[in-house]
Amino acid sequence: xPPQEEYSTGSRxxxxxxxxxxVYQSVSASLLGTKKRRLVLLAAVPIIxxxxxxxxxxxxxxxxxxxxxxxxxxxREATYTxxxxxxxxxxPVYYIPFFRTLIFSGILTFATLVLVYPVAYFLARHVPKxxxxxxxxxxxxxxxxxxxxxxxxxxxxxxxNGAINIALKFLGIIDRPIPFMYTSFSLGIGIVYLVSLxxxxxxxxxxxxxxxxxxxxxxxxxxxxxxxxxxxTLPLSKDGIASGCVLVFLIATGxxxxxxxxxxxxxxxxxxxxxxxxxxxADRWPTGAAFSSIMxxxxxxxxxxxxxxxxxxxxxxx
Amino acid sequence: xxxxxxxxxxxxxxGVAATTALAAPAIFSPxxxxxxxxxxxxxxxFLPDSFKEEFQKDxxxxxxxxxxxxxxxxFNLLAAEAGxxxxxxxTIAGHRFRQFIxxxxxxxxxxxxxxxxxxxxxxxxxxxWTIVDGKKWGVPILAGAEVMAYNTDIVTPEEARSWDIxxxxxxxxxxxxxxxxxxxxxxxxxxxDGNMIGYDxxxxxxxxxxxxxxxxxxxxxxxxxxxxxxxxxQMLINQDIVVGHAxxxxxxxxxxxxxxxxxxxxxxxxxxxxxNYNVVNNGPNADNAYILxxxxxxxxxxxxxxxxxxxxISTFEGSAEFLSDIEKAAASFTQEELDALQFFRADNxxxxxxxxxxxxxxxxxx
Numbered sequence: 001x002p003p004q005e006e007y008s009t010g011s012r013x014x015x016x017x018x019x020x021x022x023v024y025q026s027v028s029a030s031l032l033g034t035k036k037r038r039l040v041l042l043a044a045v046p047i048i049x050x051x052x053x054x055x056x057x058x059x060x061x062x063x064x065x066x067x068x069x070x071x072x073x074x075x076r077e078a079t080y081t082x083x084x085x086x087x088x089x090x091x092p093v094y095y096i097p098f099f100r101t102l103i104f105s106g107i108l109t110f111a112t113l114v115l116v117y118p119v120a121y122f123l124a125r126h127v128p129k130x131x132x133x134x135x136x137x138x139x140x141x142x143x144x145x146x147x148x149x150x151x152x153x154x155x156x157x158x159x160x161n162g163a164i165n166i167a168l169k170f171l172g173i174i175d176r177p178i179p180f181m182y183t184s185f186s187l188g189i190g191i192v193y194l195v196s197l198x199x200x201x202x203x204x205x206x207x208x209x210x211x212x213x214x215x216x217x218x219x220x221x222x223x224x225x226x227x228x229x230x231x232x233t234l235p236l237s238k239d240g241i242a243s244g245c246v247l248v249f250l251i252a253t254g255x256x257x258x259x260x261x262x263x264x265x266x267x268x269x270x271x272x273x274x275x276x277x278x279x280x281x282a283d284r285w286p287t288g289a290a291f292s293s294i295m296x297x298x299x300x301x302x303x304x305x306x307x308x309x310x311x312x313x314x315x316x317x318x
Numbered sequence: 319x320x321x322x323x324x325x326x327x328x329x330x331x332x333g334v335a336a337t338t339a340l341a342a343p344a345i346f347s348p349x350x351x352x353x354x355x356x357x358x359x360x361x362x363x364f365l366p367d368s369f370k371e372e373f374q375k376d377x378x379x380x381x382x383x384x385x386x387x388x389x390x391x392x393f394n395l396l397a398a399e400a401g402x403x404x405x406x407x408x409t410i411a412g413h414r415f416r417q418f419i420x421x422x423x424x425x426x427x428x429x430x431x432x433x434x435x436x437x438x439x440x441x442x443x444x445x446x447w448t449i450v451d452g453k454k455w456g457v458p459i460l461a462g463a464e465v466m467a468y469n470t471d472i473v474t475p476e477e478a479r480s481w482d483i484x485x486x487x488x489x490x491x492x493x494x495x496x497x498x499x500x501x502x503x504x505x506x507x508x509x510x511d512g513n514m515i516g517y518d519x520x521x522x523x524x525x526x527x528x529x530x531x532x533x534x535x536x537x538x539x540x541x542x543x544x545x546x547x548x549x550x551x552q553m554l555i556n557q558d559i560v561v562g563h564a565x566x567x568x569x570x571x572x573x574x575x576x577x578x579x580x581x582x583x584x585x586x587x588x589x590x591x592x593x594n595y596n597v598v599n600n601g602p603n604a605d606n607a608y609i610l611x612x613x614x615x616x617x618x619x620x621x622x623x624x625x626x627x628x629x630x631i632s633t634f635e636g637s638a639e640f641l642s643d644i645e646k647a648a649a650s651f652t653q654e655e656l657d658a659l660q661f662f663r664a665d666n667x668x669x670x671x672x673x674x675x676x677x678x679x680x681x682x683x684x
């Protein structure tokens with residue numbers, strides 16, 4: 001290391017000193033000397049990261065799902081078994097939250113599509129190009145804060161002492177608060193709100209790409225607004241619909257905190273059943289891991305079938 | 319476009335470099351084992367801020383607090399660390415000692431290292447549940463009970479004398495309970511023993527089946543099955559509920575803060591529990607753990623501050639003298655209520671929870 005004044009004062013900066021340093025030049029040449037080395041260096045860390053951070057936990061979960069017990073008490077060794085997988089199929093009590101989650105997520109995905117499509121359409125087709133980014137940023141503002149904070153915001157809105165009930169009482173429409181909270185309704189509102197971004201962006205992206213002259217040509221040929229929408233805009237935005245629906249469905253099936261906070265006694269989701277196996281003081285992690293794997297396989301299969309139906313398998317955003 | 323092959327040596331070298339970079343945090347000495355720290359897993363508000371500041375200033379030992387909200391999760395986290403724990407002190411209710419002891423997760427308490435041990439009220443320090451396998455486990459810090467709490471603007475004390483109102487029609491849709499805990503209370507309410515002392519498998523199954531059927535039948539009347547004390551406070555403040563089953567601590571805290579709430583132990587009875595600070599087996603800073611525990615017991619005012627912060631009753635001798643009348647009233651029960659209270663017991667926990675856990679799942683799914 002040279003004395004401070006050599007690179008921090010006068011005309012010679014630290015960076016110019018570094019660039020002419022023999023050690024730097026030799027390290028740089030050995031690591032970045034060829035295109036091949038640069039590529040290896042650049043790709044290695046992301047690949048390792050992707051494997052360790054994404055696939056690693058999944059494979060570990062799959063591994064644990066075949067243990068007979070976990071966490072293991074001292075001195076005990078795990079043996080492999082399919083007991084945890086079998087538990088799901090022989091215990092009908094788990095079917096209700098499992099199918100409730102799938103059906104509820106399917107309905108919410110459709111509801112999100114219906115609610116968000118007009119917003120995306122307006123943004124992509126009616127807002128001037130120069131202002132689209134600004135509008136998009138405005139729509140995205142609530143998503144700058146975390147999931148839990150936004151869930152509590154729903155609570156403030158829907159509670160007995162929440163904004164909606166206060167407004168209804170103030171207007172004289174009700175004299176007793178409507179119990180919105182801790183119902184499938186509050187849970188549905190919460191999930192649609194939380195996932196709408198994942199529907200909006202693919203839809204916007206697909207709608208924005210549709211050439212305007214196609215609609216103009218259809219209009220010239222006598223097609224009305226609805227006919228143009230059904231025959232041109234909707235089919236051409238199919239990519240966005242498929243991607244948005246798959247994203248929203250996959251995310252909705254995995255929500256845990258939101259059902260716990262907003263849901264009621266009759267809206268228990270499968271994620272809560274899974275969490276219960278991890279929370280009890282016992283060695284039931286294999287059950288939770290097997291249940292998680294079953295849900296993962298089921299949702300991925302459903303998503304693949306959906307994409308196949310939409311004619312989008314193997315293409316698009318996923 | 320890459321037009322030359324990458325050698326195996328290059329891949330290995332790059333792999334080693336990247337792995338080293340990723341593993342760097344584990345190579346360096348872990349922070350939890352630093353000589354000037356003590357790692358405490360505890361519930362929110364159990365360690366008062368004033369105590370933490372003073373302790374850190376006086377001893378130079380930094381308290382690293384990890385908040386827990388469930389002892390099942392705490393058990394699993396500790397078990398997953400497989401004999402190399404990152405905690406020095408964990409919080410365990412007396413009736414759950416057995417699970418932690420059997421898995422060798424906590425160490426017996428060396429009372430000889432606690433010069434202030436005599437400051438623990440003898441009701442707790444000499445209680446039979448503190449001794450398991452002939453050894454003493456844990457420093458009792460706070461006591462609480464499973465109570466019925468209600469909004470005093472809406473529910474009268476007379477109504478609250480019985481668990482009936484929690485399950486009845488009058489306040490349907492305005493009640494809440496912790497499903498796992500209410501199972502024991504419902505067993506008691508239906509004439510069974512929620513601790514299942516002396517029960518064989520058939521009797522235990524009968525008690526759980528009765529409680530399960532009772533709760534499923536009344537499921538349409540409950541607003542929320544909740545888990546954390548803060549959730550209950552939130553629901554009561556927002557008037558989403560007017561009556562519910564709760565732990566005494568969070569309710570006391572609401573009363574101390576001036577909310578129109580009260581709590582009672584209904585005539586059919588309920589269960590009490592005592593939280594303890596336990597020294598972790600093979601913890602990284604065992605000496606510091608004992609320094610912290612001794613400092614905690616040093617003055618009854620610390621116990622009073624723990625009550626003020628958490629709402630639970632301090633187990634330290636003389637701590638009540640440092641509470642105001644409102645604080646004392648908020649954290650205490652009448653003799654009649656105390657007569658209906660019994661402590662949770664661990665004797666038959668394995669049998670009990672093997673039946674209760676699936677029953678809870680069934681009630682949720684029903």
